[in-house]
Amino acid sequence: MIPPLTDHMLRQLGRTEGDSRTLEVLVRDQDTRRLVLLRALLDAAGAAPAAVCPPRALDRLRADWALLEAAERADRAAVRAVLLHPLTGPWARRCLRGLSAPAPASLSGTVPDPELRADLDHLSALAAAAAIRAGIPFATRLTAHDGLLALPTLGALRTTSETPVAVDVAFRAGELTMREDGAAVSPLVAHPQPDGATGSADPRWLPVLALPAVRHGIGPVSLDDVDPYRTDGRGLQRHGLSAATHIDDRERKSWAESWAGVAPLLGIGGEHRLTEAALLLRCLVPLGPPPGSGPVGESAAHCSGTRREAFGAVLSSKPATPAYFASTLVHELQHTKLAALCALVPLHHEDAEPRHFAPWRSDPRPFDGLLQGAYSHIALADYWQRFALNARRVTHRDLAWAEHARCREQVGAVLPVLAGSAALTREGRVLVNEMIALYHRLDDCPPPTGHLARAEAYVATAKVIWQQRNGPRRP
Template structure:
């Protein structure tokens, strides 16, 4: 933020982590930090002070071995800032109920995994561009930090859950939490999905969109549990963006396999959104601003019909949503009894 500071902090597990910047190796504490003019002076309790240079784009450098910099993913587009891959902060998923939300725990990645992240990241830019220049702009402007997660609970050869998970934190604007995406295409779609939550959360912090309560009562085809109205709005907003992204991907994909996969993802997301839009539109608790957002979502939803998916994909997506609702009703009816 470019703000001068002077603070004393205690290390944890031999490190004092500074989210999105790096960490100080320190066995005892506290550590005094003073930042002025882009230079961070570190005064550990058990050693001589040293300095860390903090550039405007967030990259750091220091000749002192006690400083552990973060891996920096290259800029999404030339001229933009790099994106931190923060696997050092010990508190990065603390208190968020990760398992409750189907997320994996915090993961510290090794050299092989870093290479896999960087390799997948290198293919993101052209795939985001396939989804429209606005998707590339969103990632360039909004994304500041990727936080690696482990695979979701229950995943693996004998698990029941998905092999990938991702999320955002309302109090950590610009950060996306994610397990390692399997392909650049899914990396790009993860960014599309999560940055919608980032945008809508920022909007909600500026102006209320509804006055519904927080009771989890609504069916959402992308979740097994009942959702509060706000969660339904967030999920529909992000899945609508995914439906738009995958449709554009399908229309521009050159390989038949890629096109087929994209149509399947588009059809599923579109049907999921279509199942909940009537609930959002029918709410009497929407504010004028919230009504504007929902009306624009409905407009985009109908615009997607101009390029429908192949019939087979649409039929499978309809069956998927119908089955999800039946299972949801059975599960939640049994819980009420």
Template sequence: MSAVVPDHVLRELGRTEGDAASLGLLVRDQDTRRLVLLRAVLDAAEAAPAAVCPPALLDRLRADWALLEAAERADREAVRTVLFHPLAGPWAQRLLGGLTSEAPAGAELRAGLAHLTALAAAGAVRAGVGFSVRLGPWGGLLSLPTLGAVRVDVGPVQLTYHAGELTVAPADGPLLNVRIHPDGTTSSADPRWLPLLMLSAVRPGGSPVALDDLDPYRTLGSGVEQHGLSGSTQIEDWERKTWAESWSGVERLLRVGGEHRLTEASVLLRCMVPLGPPPGSGPTGRSAVHCSGTRREAFGAVLSSKPATAAYFASTLVHELQHTKLAALSTLVQLHREGTAERYFAPWRPDPRPFDGLLQGAYSHVALADFWQRFALHARRSVHRDLAWAEHARCREQVGAVLPVLAGSPALTPEGRTLVNEMISVYHRLDDSPPPPGHLTRAQAYVSTAKVIWQQRNGSRRQ
């Protein structure tokens, strides 16, 4: 068994569980990798030819880095809040790719380097370190990660911070003052300032969760549309209220799914990224249909359209945080030696999946089957109970259709086999409280039909 991940931790994670200490192992590793990635960006800029990173841009990067260092000396945790913000990951990876591509500096690379100025400014604000920098807007917004954004059409903008107040001097308008409160929240009487909405902590005493609809990198380069998801959106004031109202019931419903569901959300979740209404949901996006996803490079972020109810909000977190856990675990230990060929049937997707995608999907769906079963057993109203049993039965049958493929794969490593064996134990444990026969029959028919359609569509590619 891996020396990096103790056997008891691997088994906990295999059961889609994990206490705070086990999940903390994943968090510490991901945070360390973020710091290494940021250092790689600095080193790549220093090593890049002048055509890729011209002297003026390099000087600016050095100044931003120096501001970050000064802020970290003043308040390390405050700065780490900014550097570990999930959406700093996609930015850093894209910037590193641009600095190492040997292509002449273009608009995207310049924007990426400018975003470092925004990150450094946000870190300095949180640490209480004064500064004055110039920064240009992106798409009509000048975003300061983890804090908020300024509506501005013409740049550059002069930002000055001193003694708890941020002063914004646009090129085409009056000054704007933003008050920075001790807890990191912001306020301004000027409607040009858009504060980042913070959802309450998953459990009392924890950290609030950002609802980030302002960061320019929240879906950039994610290919969300290719995966059947809608694009990111900036939510209106009335939508912020509905998000907060739906969120308010999540803690109770996660607890219904087991204390471990509350623990994983409180330890892993750092921000929600709102997506627009999913395809087919109608013009208002207020139907029960919703979509969600995660990004490996944005550890701690869940992308989602607004779920119709708190129950679906909770199940979305259960679903997506399993992907977060498994992706983080996969960077620590090798779970299989399968290639990337897309040839496996997965009842939750119309297209052939690679082995890793099959494992990811089965892992998240067995957690969902467990969550909905617990929900059904606790539900008092028959309509809620029926809905939960239907969701449970569908997820359970979907997992049952692919577990034999996973279990029979010779490509699993010892760690991967331990993980899959624990998934199988959860699957069989679900038999202790079977769904009503009608739900089971419909779920079996659903999976059988999905396989027939998949085989007709993909022919010889089936496995």
């Protein structure tokens, strides 16, 4: 049973904080929703017409489900690591949509739609990955698509063919073997490692890197550049994001080195920043540099984002420094936190019309987007203020004050809209009031005058440009 969300917890969240008990309420609710979604997928397959899910596909789905159940009996935590992996969420929603859609008249009733077939094949890979993690022996035949056979949370086999191809997979005595059907190559051999990774000397194996946890006793964070559902392939540029990318060994090393410096920098922002990273972050998805950005370096452009259906995942191009890595996590985990809270309790009843000015965007934003942006930016303002107050180097201090001042002014420009909404629920009012209180507490340690003046000018200029582009703010 999920414990109730108390007003004390809600006030913590309004301050962009949250102790372990508070965050565990959000996590347990999201995990429960995921398991219900997976069960709904199985039920939808059983209820789907034969033209959508033919008997042969349904039989395979049930066999995969049986393997999942056997693995769960052996090691429940290992199976949950796969089923609750953030990127399982987008796959499950997509697969459920495919199973619930009307059958196209062109289908024969013996072979599912090609996209749905690939989605159903992925359940077989999920079951295999869960069995490997649980340590139970099995042998099965999987299907690779687009040149890859991905085993979620573990890695992927690069196949010799871009077209769908069968791969025989077996796991016994701690050894994973994968043999591509019809290929004149030797089987790939890989071994699960104690840190959760799966290693192989074979260059065809693309491992998911397991980054050390930011806190002892918490599982590692996966750096996943192989899962086929890490992005949906649509709309990324519209949100200023680049495409998901595969990374090589040199880039993996660079990510790992940057990650190694993140925990102490998160700690500068307060114990709650480490707590939220430990409990909410499960997966990082590498993105390429944002569209139109310059060369990689200290001043290189950066992009990041989250997906509501992929709870626990942060999509990000590689931050230029560990400090920006930490601030990226602070920013994106607020979106994760607030989205989970919104799923648990409604915060407002505003419509979805994009009409509001947000200094961090060039387009009009709906009320919910404004709330999300203000919430993440006030957390950043708080983080960079603490960073500035603790910085030893003048250059680091100046950078932090500049970031703090800009974020604080951006939030100040939109808080009146949030506070003035008559459509906030009781919980939403508590949340916004705590955000306002945090905003005013930031005044206890104001930034140097020059940084404040530049931030004010930045926001004023952004509003003028926004009005020129979008017209006056619509009611």
